Amino acid sequence: MTLDTAWPDLCDLLGDRVTRSKSELAAHGGSESYFPLSPPDAVAYPGSTDEVSRLVRICAAHGVPVIGWGAGTSLEGQAQAFEGGLVVDFARMNKVIEIGQADMDVRVQPGVTREVLNEELRATGLFFPVDPGANASVGGMASTRASGTTAVRYGTMRDNVLALEVVLADGRVIRTGSRARKSSAGYDLTALFVGAEGTLGLITELTLRLHGQPEATSAAICAFDKIGDAVRAVTETIQMGIPMARIEFVDAATVEVFNNYSGTTMPLVPHLMVEFHGSGASVAEDARNFGEIVADHEGHGFEWAETAEDRTALWTLRHHAHWAVLASRPGHRAVVTDICVPISRLAEAVEATQADLDAHGISGPILGHVGDGNFHAILLFDPEDAAALAKVKAASDRLVALSLSMGGTSTGEHGIGIGKKAFMPREHGEAWPVMGLIKRSLDPMNIFNPGKLAPDAH
Numbered sequence: 001m002t003l004d005t006a007w008p009d010l011c012d013l014l015g016d017r018v019t020r021s022k023s024e025l026a027a028h029g030g031s032e033s034y035f036p037l038s039p040p041d042a043v044a045y046p047g048s049t050d051e052v053s054r055l056v057r058i059c060a061a062h063g064v065p066v067i068g069w070g071a072g073t074s075l076e077g078q079a080q081a082f083e084g085g086l087v088v089d090f091a092r093m094n095k096v097i098e099i100g101q102a103d104m105d106v107r108v109q110p111g112v113t114r115e116v117l118n119e120e121l122r123a124t125g126l127f128f129p130v131d132p133g134a135n136a137s138v139g140g141m142a143s144t145r146a147s148g149t150t151a152v153r154y155g156t157m158r159d160n161v162l163a164l165e166v167v168l169a170d171g172r173v174i175r176t177g178s179r180a181r182k183s184s185a186g187y188d189l190t191a192l193f194v195g196a197e198g199t200l201g202l203i204t205e206l207t208l209r210l211h212g213q214p215e216a217t218s219a220a221i222c223a224f225d226k227i228g229d230a231v232r233a234v235t236e237t238i239q240m241g242i243p244m245a246r247i248e249f250v251d252a253a254t255v256e257v258f259n260n261y262s263g264t265t266m267p268l269v270p271h272l273m274v275e276f277h278g279s280g281a282s283v284a285e286d287a288r289n290f291g292e293i294v295a296d297h298e299g300h301g302f303e304w305a306e307t308a309e310d311r312t313a314l315w316t317l318r319h320h321a322h323w324a325v326l327a328s329r330p331g332h333r334a335v336v337t338d339i340c341v342p343i344s345r346l347a348e349a350v351e352a353t354q355a356d357l358d359a360h361g362i363s364g365p366i367l368g369h370v371g372d373g374n375f376h377a378i379l380l381f382d383p384e385d386a387a388a389l390a391k392v393k394a395a396s397d398r399l400v401a402l403s404l405s406m407g408g409t410s411t412g413e414h415g416i417g418i419g420k421k422a423f424m425p426r427e428h429g430e431a432w433p434v435m436g437l438i439k440r441s442l443d444p445m446n447i448f449n450p451g452k453l454a455p456d457a458h
Helices: 003-017 021-027 048-060 114-124 138-143 188-191 226-238 250-264 280-296 308-319 323-330 343-359 386-405 419-429 431-442
Strands: 042-044 064-069 086-089 096-100 105-108 161-167 171-179 200-211 216-223 244-248 271-278 301-307 333-340 366-368 374-381
Touching: 003 048, 003 086, 021 042, 021 096, 042 366, 048 064, 048 086, 048 161, 048 244, 064 138, 064 308, 096 114, 105 114, 105 374, 105 386, 114 138, 114 200, 161 188, 171 188, 188 366, 200 216, 200 271, 216 280, 226 244, 226 280, 226 343, 244 250, 244 308, 250 323, 250 366, 271 280, 301 308, 308 323, 323 333, 333 386, 343 386, 374 386, 386 419, 419 431
Parallel strands: 042 086, 064 086
Antiparallel strands: 096 105, 105 200, 161 171, 161 200, 216 271, 216 301, 244 271, 244 366, 333 374, 366 374
16 A cells, blocks of 8 residues: 555545645755755645544554654654655644743643744733754654753743644544643653654644743853863853853854954854843843853954844854855755764863864854753765765764763754664663664554664564
């Protein structure tokens, strides 16, 4: 059985909202990383949980793989249909269902993007803090357990998803969690599906934790002559308990890219980009304490973003880093890798990574959310040169091995997909086959995002 045998039933269910158009297939076959174009066999645009349930039942009956799709911003091939099948695009399930202002939570469909959600919340005095940079859909963010620039203060998606509605492989619809802020009632199924990358079910509704918009916000950028000094300043800031809202690191190569891409005039040395949230008095005190730490580590050149427009420009610069790096080498692509290590090993890890890239002659700007020990390297290569791709993938593998040797993880926020699946046994040991047992229990036919994250089905 194939998609051809399932096609009449899918058309009866969705009409022209299921398509095999070549342009639609191509639009859902790529990624922002190095993986080759892998179009699905069809794309569906459901409008309700009931439709998702019914299309999953049809696909299960005909053995058709089902791959969830949000905004398509994953970096490890999570949303690509490498084995064909049906991509389920949640673009039409994009409603903010209910804002619980008094309880500081919100119910949403998976296709709503974080920017649209925060626009809806603006008048309430609340906001959703998880900011991975891209205007990702919240369903995709939950599926990849996304984090980002604000995780050091507000946590990741793991900390901000209270409950889910999920369609299972047999079409059943379950609800996990509740609006309560804590529970001791059984297995934490919400946590199971957050980060499962669509391999266990399709998320059709989320209840998210909200936070109060800060009374005062202050942001700044400062320079360091040495990469290790910048990172050690971060480590001391965290250890001192200074409540940063964001603390980002960019190396000299990234600064050069910023200057060329956005017309900035930052000195070509490593920089920290920081932001404080709180009352006017607390923000001023936090900024003063941070300034003392920076001075102790030979930091200099503080520039404060005094207005909301200045702060937006600062973080837009950071969020556009991926595109700025690609623009620095026209025609090139990138292996965008990330690791996360214990804070005590952060400076060592960043310095070792830079030394490794320099030793192998690889262009790889380093930047990241160092406040939680997470950083990225954007490893550029010529897509026409197979040896160049192999070279940067080997560098990425060495970076992961370094992280694991330090008690870290293979990925702090990008996820596994297929790009880092080979490291799962080493990182998880005997817990790795347990993940396979969970996968086979919930998806015995292996229709959900096959080949990704979990051990291959036998």
